Each structure stands twice: as C-alpha cells, then as structure tokens.
Amino acid sequence: MSRQANRGTESKKMLCKDYENDEDVNKQLDKMGYNIGVRLIEDFLARSNVGRCHDFRETADVIAKVIILSHLAMQTLCKDYENDEDVNKQLDKMGYNIGVRLIEDFLARSNVGRCHDFRETADVIAKVAFKMYLGITPSITNWSPAGDEFSLILENNPLVDFVELPDNHSSLIYSNLLCGVLRGALEMVQMAVEAKFVQDTLKGDGVTEIRMRFIRRIEDNLPAGEE
Amino acid sequence: MTVHNLYLFDRNGVCLHYSEWHRKKQAGIPKEEEYKLMYGMLFSIRSFVSKMSPLDMKDGFLAFQTSRYKLHYYETPTGIKVVMNTDLGVGPIRDVLHHIYSALYVELVVKNPLCPLGQTVQSELFRSRLDSYVRSLPFFSARAG
Numbered sequence: 001m002s003r004q005a006n007r008g009t010e011s012k013k014m015l016c017k018d019y020e021n022d023e024d025v026n027k028q029l030d031k032m033g034y035n036i037g038v039r040l041i042e043d044f045l046a047r048s049n050v051g052r053c054h055d056f057r058e059t060a061d062v063i064a065k066v067i068i069l070s071h072l073a074m075q076t077l078c079k080d081y082e083n084d085e086d087v088n089k090q091l092d093k094m095g096y097n098i099g100v101r102l103i104e105d106f107l108a109r110s111n112v113g114r115c116h117d118f119r120e121t122a123d124v125i126a127k128v129a130f131k132m133y134l135g136i137t138p139s140i141t142n143w144s145p146a147g148d149e150f151s152l153i154l155e156n157n158p159l160v161d162f163v164e165l166p167d168n169h170s171s172l173i174y175s176n177l178l179c180g181v182l183r184g185a186l187e188m189v190q191m192a193v194e195a196k197f198v199q200d201t202l203k204g205d206g207v208t209e210i211r212m213r214f215i216r217r218i219e220d221n222l223p224a225g226e227e
Numbered sequence: 228m229t230v231h232n233l234y235l236f237d238r239n240g241v242c243l244h245y246s247e248w249h250r251k252k253q254a255g256i257p258k259e260e261e262y263k264l265m266y267g268m269l270f271s272i273r274s275f276v277s278k279m280s281p282l283d284m285k286d287g288f289l290a291f292q293t294s295r296y297k298l299h300y301y302e303t304p305t306g307i308k309v310v311m312n313t314d315l316g317v318g319p320i321r322d323v324l325h326h327i328y329s330a331l332y333v334e335l336v337v338k339n340p341l342c343p344l345g346q347t348v349q350s351e352l353f354r355s356r357l358d359s360y361v362r363s364l365p366f367f368s369a370r371a372g
Contacts, residue, residue, distance in 0.1 A: 100344070104337040107303050108329030113286075114304045188238075189304045220238070220270075220306065 027075070034072055071163070074174065084171040091173070095180020096187075103185035106132065114189070118214045119143075121191065122150050125182070125212075134158050138210075154208040157201060165202050173197050179210065190218040228366035231296060231312040233357075235332065237345055238306030240266040243336075244348045246358065248367070269300065269308060289321070303328060317366045331357050 019025045073094070074087075081087045106112075110128050115121040126138050136158060142151040159175045179195035186193045192215040199209035232247035242262035254261045269288075276288045290299045292315060299317075301309040301324035309324040309332075335353040336342045342350055361367055 101337045103305055104303070104307070104333045107305060108333040112304075188306075190306075 030072065030075070078169065078172070084169055084173075088171075088173045088176045091176035092180040092183070095177035095182075096184035097180075098177070099181040099184020099186075100188050102133070102181060103188045106185070118147060118150075118191075121186070122152075122212070126152060129185075142211075148214040150212055151198070152210040152212065154210070157208045160202055160208075163202065170203075173200065174202055175200070175208070182210070182212065187218065190220070192216050192218055228316040228368055229314050230317075230361055230364065230367050231314070233312075233327075233361065234262065234265055234308075234310040235327075235348075236262075236266055236269070236308040236310070239345065240270070241345060242266070242347065243307075243332075244353070244357070246354070246361075248361065265310065266308075269310065273302075289319070299324060301325060301328065307332065313366065320366075323364060327357065327360070331360065 019028060077087050077090055081090060106129055110132065112124055112128060115124060122140050126140050130152075131137050136154060136156065138152040138154045140150055141153055143149070157175060159178070163174060165172060165174065176197065179197065182195040183193060194213040194215060196211055197209070198211045199205035199207055201208050229249045231250050232245070234242060235244040237243055240263070242265075245258070245262070254264075256264070272291070273288050277284050287302070288300055290297060292298070295315070296312050297315055297317060299311045299313065299320050301321060307328060309327050311320065311324060313320070331353060335350055335356060336348050337344070339350065342348060348354075
C-alpha cells in the first residue's frame with residue numbers, strides 16, 4: 001500500500017516538474033483521470049453483473065461518458081468563451097448536434113413510432129428517452145391551456161452530480177446541452193420546439209425544470225427541381 | 228427468391244446509398260435521375276396513401292408489387308427511407324429493413340463522427356457490412372430471375 005502511495009507521489013512530482021504552473025498540472029491530472037475513466041467503465045461493467053442487461057450497460061456507459069466529457073468540455077468552453085452567455089449558447093449548439101444524431105439511435109433502439117400530438121411526445125421524452133439515456137424519469141407538469149407548453153421536472157439531474165458553480169460563473173447554465181439535444185432531436189422528427197431551463201438546482205432551486213414550447217410542425221417538402 | 232437492389236434516402240431526398248445484386252436490366256437513365264425518380268414516386272405515393280386512407284394511418288405505405296418485382300418500403304419518423312426491390316416470392320420484410328436502419332445505418336454512419344449526415348455514405352465498412360448482411364438473408368439466392 002505504501003509503495004503504491006509512494007509511486008503516486010513520485011509521479012505527481014514529475015508532473016509538477018513537467019508543467020510550470022499548478023493550473024496545467026490540474027488540467028493534466030484531469031485529463032489522465034478522463035483516460036482512466038473511459039477504460040474504468042469497461043472494467044466496472046466487466047466486474048459488476050450489470051453487463052448482462054444490454055440496455056443498462058449502454059445506459060451506464062453513456063452516463064459515465066457524458067458526465068466526464070461534459071465536465072472536460074465545460075472547462076475548455078469556459079476558457080474559450082469570455083462570458084457565460086456565449087458558453088450557454090455554445091452548449092446549446094453542441095447539444096443540438098448531438099440531438100440530430102441521437103434521435104436516430106433512439107428510434108433504432110426503442111420501437112417508438114411517430115407521435116400524434118405533443119402530449120404523446122412529452123410522454124415519450126420523459127418516460128422512454130430520459131430513462132434510456134440518463135436513467136431518470138422526469139415528471140411532466142404545468143401544461144399550458146393550449147397544450148403547446150409543458151415542463152419537465154428533474155428531481156435529480158445526473159449531469160450535475162459532483163458539480164458546483166463557482167461564483168464567477170453564476171449565469172452559466174451547466175446543463176444547457178440538454179436543451180440543445182431536445183431541440184435537435186425533435187427537429188429531426190419535424191417538430192420545431194424551444195427548450196429552456198427555468199429552474200436549476202445548481203442555482204439553489206429545489207428542482208431542475210426544463211420548459212418546452214411547441215413552435216410548429218416542419219412540413220416535408222419535395223426537393224427543388226422535381227415535379 | 229432474390230434481392231434486386233436497395234436504396235437509402237434521407238429526409239431531403241438525398242440518396243445516401245445505393246447497391247444492387249441481381250439486376251439484369253438497368254433503367255437506361257443516369258443514376259442521379261433514377262434516384263430522383265424513385266424518391267419523387269415514393270414521396271407522391273406516401274402522400275397519396277395517407278390522403279386516401281379511410282382510417283387513421285398507422286405505418287402508411289409498406290410495399291407495392293408489379294408482375295415482376297416487389298418494392299418494400301420502410302420509413303423512420305426522422306424520414307430515413309429504406310427501399311428494397313425483391314422478386315415476388317418475398318413476404319413482408321419490415322424487420323429486415325429495420326435491421327438495416329438500426330444495426331447498420333445508425334451504428335456505422337450516425338454514430339461515426341467522421342460520416343457527415345445528409346450526403347452519400349462513404350464508409351467502406353457500411354458498404355461491406357450491408358452487402359454481407361443482404362447476402363446472408365434467407366431469401367437472397369444467386370440463381371434467380
């Protein structure tokens with residue numbers, strides 16, 4: 001045990017020598033942890049008996065990668081963009097790009113067909129999609145009278161496990177990626193929606209709430225130049 | 228029984244992939260024209276079928292057949308369309324077309340960040356897997372008319 005501890009101290013010393021300031025060492029440690037993490041999850045799945053259930057394996061894998069990746073990405077993003085607003089926008093864009101591909105995976109795995117109305121869509125998002133990719137089932141509340149707006153209430157948001165917002169990033173919407181994913185995925189099934197966070201546990205609210213608004217149906221058009 | 232050819236279209240009518248196995252007669256027009264013609268026909272038949280439907284539509288248009296061949300159609304809510312032409316002896320093959328979508332297109336193209344969406348699939352792996360999958364189908368047979 002002590003030998004291992006010794007080796008740990010040694011390698012940290014080397015790291016501190018290789019990098020000039022502590023910031024860089026921290027970053028390098030984080031990167032090393034990431035590389036360990038992406039393999040560790042395989043080991044975890046191999047050892048624990050969860051590997052047997054195909055869907056859960058996938059889910060666990062996805063969650064771990066999403067958490068680690070989002071943490072890493074967040075650090076880089078916050079450095080690349082000066083203010084939180086830009087980071088939020090960038091997160092939304094990233095989520096959108098994930099969403100347009102993720103929907104295909106979702107349709108391939110679940111046997112869900114086209115939804116008839118927005119209520120059905122809400123149900124599928126909360127009960128099938130969130131369950132599949134994040135392992136949680138948010139509740140659906142606050143329907144607008146017209147039936148075109150609802151809220152997803154996340155009791156606990158796995159994206160923000162182990163996350164605290166530093167004081168200088170108080171307007172950062174850490175999980176804004178989710179809004180982008182929802183927007184991108186729904187756009188691919190001909191639904192233009194708006195998704196935004198209205199409550200966030202990271203900001204001291206009791207729950208996390210995503211407000212979804214149906215904008216319009218995107219109609220299929222025949223490509224130009226065809227009769 | 229046999230498989231003649233297969234088209235894969237995206238929502239915008241781009242032909243993502245085309246391959247053929249036992250196709251003895253070509254359409255006699257450039258491939259690009261053929262894709263457009265095929266997509267245009269599918270687009271029209273889809274809207275025709277849903278307009279004429281006396282009941283609420285579920286899956287919509289599934290297949291049509293002529294005296295010589297049968298066209299099987301599968302569409303996802305994202306508008307990816309898998310079209311396979313076979314001879315008349317082949318029954319419903321929804322599961323086969325779904326497999327091509329879920330296990331081949333989604334796994335090898337959508338999940339591959341190097342494959343841009345919305346244009347012809349360049350992935351060699353996708354081509355070869357698709358080819359061997361189609362060849363392994365029970366109704367795929369070398370000797371057929």
